[in-house]
Structures are given as C-alpha cells and as structure tokens.
Amino acid sequence: MSFLKLTTSQALIKFLNQQYIEVEGKEQKLFKGIFTIFGHGNVLGLGQALEEDSGDLEVYQGRSEQGMAHAATAFAKQNHHKQLIACTSSVGPGSANMITAAATATANNIPLLLLPGDTFATRQPDPVLQQIEQTYDASITTNDAFRPVSKYWDRITRPEQLMSAMINAMRVLTNQADTGAVTIALPQDVQGEAHDYPESFFKKRVYRSNRQKPTDQALADAVELFNNKKKPLIVCGGGVRYSEAAGALREFAEKFNIPFAETQAGKSAIESTHPLNLGGLGVTGNAAANKIAKEADLVIGVGTRFTDFTTASKHLFQSVDVDFLTINLSEYHAGKLDATPLVADAKTGLEVLAPKLAEIDYKSSYENEIEAAKNEWHEELSRLYETDYEAEGYQPEVSGHLDEVLPEYEKTLGSSLTQTAIIGKINEVVDEDAIVIGASGSLPGDLQRMWVSRQPNTYHMEYGYSCMGYEISGALGVKMAAPEQEVYSFVGDGSYMMLHSELVTSLQENKKINVLLFDNAGFGCINNLQMGNGMGSFGTEFRKRDNETNQLTGSIMRIDFAQSAAGYGVKTYTVKTMEELHEALEDAKKQTVSTLIDIKVLPKTMTDGYGAWWHVGVAEVSQNESVQASFQEKEKQLQKARKY
Numbered sequence: 001m002s003f004l005k006l007t008t009s010q011a012l013i014k015f016l017n018q019q020y021i022e023v024e025g026k027e028q029k030l031f032k033g034i035f036t037i038f039g040h041g042n043v044l045g046l047g048q049a050l051e052e053d054s055g056d057l058e059v060y061q062g063r064s065e066q067g068m069a070h071a072a073t074a075f076a077k078q079n080h081h082k083q084l085i086a087c088t089s090s091v092g093p094g095s096a097n098m099i100t101a102a103a104t105a106t107a108n109n110i111p112l113l114l115l116p117g118d119t120f121a122t123r124q125p126d127p128v129l130q131q132i133e134q135t136y137d138a139s140i141t142t143n144d145a146f147r148p149v150s151k152y153w154d155r156i157t158r159p160e161q162l163m164s165a166m167i168n169a170m171r172v173l174t175n176q177a178d179t180g181a182v183t184i185a186l187p188q189d190v191q192g193e194a195h196d197y198p199e200s201f202f203k204k205r206v207y208r209s210n211r212q213k214p215t216d217q218a219l220a221d222a223v224e225l226f227n228n229k230k231k232p233l234i235v236c237g238g239g240v241r242y243s244e245a246a247g248a249l250r251e252f253a254e255k256f257n258i259p260f261a262e263t264q265a266g267k268s269a270i271e272s273t274h275p276l277n278l279g280g281l282g283v284t285g286n287a288a289a290n291k292i293a294k295e296a297d298l299v300i301g302v303g304t305r306f307t308d309f310t311t312a313s314k315h316l317f318q319s320v321d322v323d324f325l326t327i328n329l330s331e332y333h334a335g336k337l338d339a340t341p342l343v344a345d346a347k348t349g350l351e352v353l354a355p356k357l358a359e360i361d362y363k364s365s366y367e368n369e370i371e372a373a374k375n376e377w378h379e380e381l382s383r384l385y386e387t388d389y390e391a392e393g394y395q396p397e398v399s400g401h402l403d404e405v406l407p408e409y410e411k412t413l414g415s416s417l418t419q420t421a422i423i424g425k426i427n428e429v430v431d432e433d434a435i436v437i438g439a440s441g442s443l444p445g446d447l448q449r450m451w452v453s454r455q456p457n458t459y460h461m462e463y464g465y466s467c468m469g470y471e472i473s474g475a476l477g478v479k480m481a482a483p484e485q486e487v488y489s490f491v492g493d494g495s496y497m498m499l500h501s502e503l504v505t506s507l508q509e510n511k512k513i514n515v516l517l518f519d520n521a522g523f524g525c526i527n528n529l530q531m532g533n534g535m536g537s538f539g540t541e542f543r544k545r546d547n548e549t550n551q552l553t554g555s556i557m558r559i560d561f562a563q564s565a566a567g568y569g570v571k572t573y574t575v576k577t578m579e580e581l582h583e584a585l586e587d588a589k590k591q592t593v594s595t596l597i598d599i600k601v602l603p604k605t606m607t608d609g610y611g612a613w614w615h616v617g618v619a620e621v622s623q624n625e626s627v628q629a630s631f632q633e634k635e636k637q638l639q640k641a642r643k644y
C-alpha cells in the first residue's frame with residue numbers, strides 16, 4: 001500500500017476533487033467549488049490547503065456565512081443535486097452563522113457540505129478566542145449546535161478520522177431519499193496536522209442514481225387502490241423535479257386523465273398551461289387545485305413530504321372516500337397519511353405503475369370539471385392582474401384590517417401599486433426561461449398561485465424552511481447553476497433587510513441577478529395572520545416609536561433601498577407606477593451587472609386564501625372578543641381535519 005503525507009485539510013481537498021457523479025452516462029465532478037469566509041479557525045488549515053492546491057475547486061469569497069451556505073443550497077437545488085458547492089467557516093460565530101442555512105438545506109432535502117472550524121482538539125490553548133466554555137461538558141463547542149439540523153455530523157479530532165467521516169459524508173450527500181446538511185467540524189489544530197493517508201482514500205469515486213424500483217407486492221397494492229376511484233389527483237412534489245420525472249408524470253397524467261396540482265417545490269416541473277395542470281395546491285394554492293382536491297377520492301403524492309401548507313393542515317382532502325398513494329424514495333415520507341406506499345424513485349415508480357393501470361384499462365371519470373375549475377381560476381387571475389387602487393369601490397384583497405390607513409401608506413410610499421398587478425406585469429415582461437426565486441413572506445403564496453411557469457425548472461421556491469434571507473443568497477446560487485438564464489429574486493422589504501449580503505458577491509463573481517424588492521413597509525404576511533386571527537396590528541408594521549404611546553405606532557418608515565444598493569454598484573430603479581415598472585424591467589434586461597428594482601407597494605394587496613385552512617396556534621383565553629371568536633373558529637375547523 002502506498003501513502004501520501006498530507007495535512008487533514010490537504011487530504012480533504014484532494015478527496016473532494018476525486019468525487020464524481022454520473023449524469024446521463026457521463027461522469028462529472030460533484031464539487032464545483034467552495035465558499036469561504038476565513039478566520040483564525042480555518043485560514044491556516046483549510047485556507048492553506050486551498051492556496052497550495054485547490055485542484056479543480058473554484059474558491060469563492062462569501063459575505064455572510066448564512067448567505068453563502070444558502071447560495072450553495074440553491075445551487076444544488078437548481079441543478080437537481082448534480083453538483084455541489086462546499087462551505088468553510090471559521091470557528092464560533094462564523095460557524096454559528098451557518099446553522100440556519102444547514103437547517104434550511106435539511107428541511108428541503110438538499111445536499112450541503114459544511115466545514116466549520118472548531119476549537120483545539122488538544123485543548124492546550126483553551127479557551128481560544130470565540131470558544132464558549134460549557135462547565136458541564138468540556139467537549140461541547142458551537143458546532144454541536146449543528147447536530148439537530150444535520151443529516152450527518154462528525155468532528156475530526158485525529159487526522160485519520162477524516163477517511164471514515166468523508167465516506168459517510170458522501171453516503172448522505174448522495175442519498176436522494178434522505179439528504180440534507182452534512183457537517184464536518186474541523187478543529188483548528190487538526191486541520192494542519194499531517195498523516196500518511198493511504199492512496200486508496202483518494203481513488204476516483206463515482207456516484208450513480210440507482211432509480212429504485214418498487215417491490216411487486218407494493219405495485220400490486222397500488223394498482224388495487226385504483227379500483228372504483230373516479231376522481232384521482234396527483235400532487236407533484238419536489239421529488240418529481242429532482243428525479244427528473246416530469247416526462248413520466250406528464251405521460252401518466254395524460255394517459256389516465258388525471259389532473260395534477262403542484263407543491264412549492266414541484267412547481268414548474270411541467271408548464272402551468274398544460275390542460276391537466278391545476279397549479280398550486282393547499283394554503284398558498286389556488287381555487288382550481290383546492291376545489292378538485294376537496295372532491296378527490298385518490299390522492300397520489302409523487303415526491304412530496306405532504307407539509308401542512310400542501311395538505312392545508314390535513315384539512316384539504318374532504319371526500320369521505322379519499323385514499324392516499326405515495327410514490328417516494330423515502331419510506332418515512334411514503335408512510336404519511338396512512339398511504340399505500342410505493343417506495344421508489346418518482347420516475348421509475350410512475351413508469352412501472354403505468355402499464356399495470358393500462359392492463360386494467362384504468363381511466364378517471366372526470367368530464368369537464370378540470371377545465372371548468374381552470375377557467376374559473378383564470379377569470380380570477382385576470383381580476384388579480386387588474387386590481388387598481390384608484391378604481392371606484394376598490395377593496396384590498398386582504399380587507400377589513402388596515403383599510404383606513406391605506407391612504408397613509410399611499411402618501412408615504414408615494415405609490416398606489418397593488419402586489420397582484422405587479423406580479424402580473426412581471427410575469428408578462430420577463431423572458432420565458434427566466435428563473436424566479438423566493439422563500440418567505442407574502443410573495444411565495446402569490447407566486448405559487450399566480451405565477452405562470454412557461455418552461456421547466458424556472459420556479460425556485462425554498463418553502464421547506466421559508467427562511468428569510470434565502471431569496472438573494474439563493475439567487476446567486478441559482479445563477480451559478482444556470483448562468484445563461486435571467487434570475488429574478490422576489491423579496492419583501494423585511495427579508496431584504498434581514499440578509500442581502502451576497503448581492504455584493506454577485507457583483508464580485510459577475511453573476512447578474514435581478515432583485516425585485518417589494519417594499520410594503522412591514523412584515524406584511526404576519527400582519528395579515530395576526531389581524532386575520534383577531535389580534536390588532538402589533539409589531540409588524542414598520543412604524544417609528546411614538547413618543548406619546550411609547551409603542552411602534554408612529555409614522556411609517558420610508559427607506560430608499562435603491563439608493564443603498566446603488567452604493568454597492570448595483571444598477572437600481574425606484575418604481576411607483578406600472579409604467580415605471582415596465583421600463584425598469586426592460587432596462588434591467590439590458591444590464592450586465594446585478595439590478596435591484598425597489599417597488600413601492602401597498603400592504604394588503606397580496607392574494608388572500610382560496611379555500612384552504614391553516615392550523616395556527618390561536619390563544620385559548622383572551623380579553624379580546626375577536627381572539628375568542630378566532631379560537632372557536634379554529635376548534636371548529638380542527639374537527640374537520642384528519643387527526644394525524
């Protein structure tokens with residue numbers, strides 16, 4: 001056996017360079033690069049290894065550890081896990097900053113390799129700068145906080161541990177059924193320690209998708225379920241996109257005349273205009289999908305986790321005859337809702353089920369219900385595109401909350417634009433292959449309902465964790481994965497202020513992203529939620545502290561986001577009318593640098609619910625009668641929901 005004397009960090013970088021994935025019969029490197037923010041916890045170990053020989057890994061400089069890790073997650077999500085970017089941080093706060101991003105990747109089942117620096121394995125200089133000393137356990141460091149949000153966690157306290165740790169890391173990063181964040185904590189001293197690594201550790205490793213087939217018995221059970229089912233509905237989840245099963249799903253739906261509804265992760269697998277595509281389902285779904293869902297007698301979940309937004313807190317599927325069939329690689333997700341599980345790759349599962357259904361001549365019994373539901377929704381969509389604050393008798397979509405103060409917003413923001421009309425205009429103007437991205441606030445609901453995806457994989461929504469701050473960081477990752485397409489980040493003012501640091505990285509990397517910032521001067525969707533459940537407006541509008549009340553009830557804050565982003569070198573626009581929006585969108589297309597359109601928009605003009613319920617924690621006792629009423633309503637709805 002021959003050996004190579006390398007530091008732990010040098011061995012790690014050499015190993016990452018030897019990981020390959022087979023895509024359509026061709027091998028390609030699994031790791032494109034590595035995001036770095038150096039500090040004393042990683043610069044002399046991992047930093048030294050990257051400076052000396054990074055191999056084919058491109059080395060990027062992040063701005064915020066959370067932001068760069070979101071960018072890496074978005075990169076993997078957009079390319080369907082076929083290529084990854086690792087992330088290294090310093091010890092302590094640098095690593096802690098990546099925890100939110102680790103959770104985001106894990107909740108969404110997206111592979112993400114995190115390499116945080118750690119305190120000294122020898123403990124000689126303890127307590128080192130940024131070490132939190134826990135008196136009850138000297139082995140604990142900040143990095144232990146990654147455990148609950150990682151799918152694999154390890155700490156390399158001796159150089160030789162790297163070998164088994166990385167083999168396990170790769171097992172989890174390439175496991176489509178159960179992947180997420182993988183955290184390999186690297187103590188500062190061990191990063192620089194040398195070891196004689198066997199050359200075999202650095203052999204080329206190629207990962208292939210095994211396209212798992214279901215068992216014959218599971219397939220027979222699935223076919224039996226179709227007996228007497230007249231109104232099936234497919235739920236198209238993220239797994240359809242990651243498994244590239246869109247073609248199989250389209251054929252399956254067409255052959256058996258089964259409509260499909262989309263989850264946030266599954267949207268844009270198939271174009272919105274397909275006659276069987278009902279669009280977004282659930283709490284943030286539209287009227288067509290939710291109507292058909294209520295009457296469905298068989299729900300076929302393909303690659304979906306059935307989150308509370310998708311199932312309307314288990315309240316959506318109201319037919320007494322409803323049964324569930326799940327096609328999922330993960331036994332865990334396939335077992336939900338007492339479903340008949342078909343544990344299989346989404347594409348393979350559909351491909352093997354189709355001929356069996358053909359054998360029994362299966363066909364749904366829908367007549368014109370699908371077309372009628374779609375037409376009705378299209379009428380509503382046209383109305384939403386046309387909403388006009390200046391029109392006589394105007395009512396905001398979310399009415400009865402802040403109706404009297406809308407004129408104050410109009411005056412402060414200098415705009416009477418409505419959110420639904422803005423989205424319609426953007427949908428009309430951007431290129432058909434443009435990729436839209438979002439994550440939090442009121443925009444994911446509007447986009448899942450309203451956005452018409454014309455080409456596959458052009459809708460990128462992080463709604464597993466709905467993490468504020470993903471929108472702009474993620475846009476950078478999406479652009480790195482799809483450099484030829486325009487990328488539009490839909491972000492609220494609240495989320496923009498929380499995290500937009502990677503906007504600067506997009507300039508540094510010449511990766512143009514377009515930020516569509518919706519400034520409604522508040523945490524709008526949360527204001528809707530509290531006021532829709534009996535509370536007043538409390539702590540969610542961006543108002544100044546009022547000296548008299550000592551509450552946040554003063555004047556609405558006015559922020560010039562365009563001016564602040566212009567300082568970074570971003571091409572910016574401020575938009576207060578439809579004409580200005582149109583011009584800005586057209587001009588932004590011509591730019592080569594990142595752009596930001598600061599769109600001033602009235603609150604309460606986003607879409608409201610369309611026939612779905614959401615279980616939220618309303619107060620059981622209160623002095624406020626409207627809170628009491630809201631609690632009673634919640635109890636009533638809960639009676640109609642499945643218990644588990």
Ligand SMILES: Cc1ncc(C[n+]2csc(CCOP(=O)(O)OP(=O)(O)O)c2C)c(N)n1
Pocket residue numbers: 440441442443465466467468469491492493494495496518520522523524525526
């Ligand atoms: C990191 C994080 N913190 C808190 C939340 C809870 N949250 C969800 S939406 C929201 C407000 C979003 O405001 P904004 O971005 O302005 O969007 P709007 O609802 O106004 O469209 C908050 C605080 C979250 N999703 N993520």
Ligand SMILES: O=C1C[C@@H](O)[C@H](O)[C@@H](O)C1=O
Pocket residue numbers: 439440441442444445466467525
């Ligand atoms: O609490 C929340 C409510 C949702 O409406 C929103 O989209 C999401 O970001 C969230 O965290």
Ligand SMILES: [Mg+2]
Pocket residue numbers: 492493494518519520521522523524
């Ligand atoms: Mg807002």
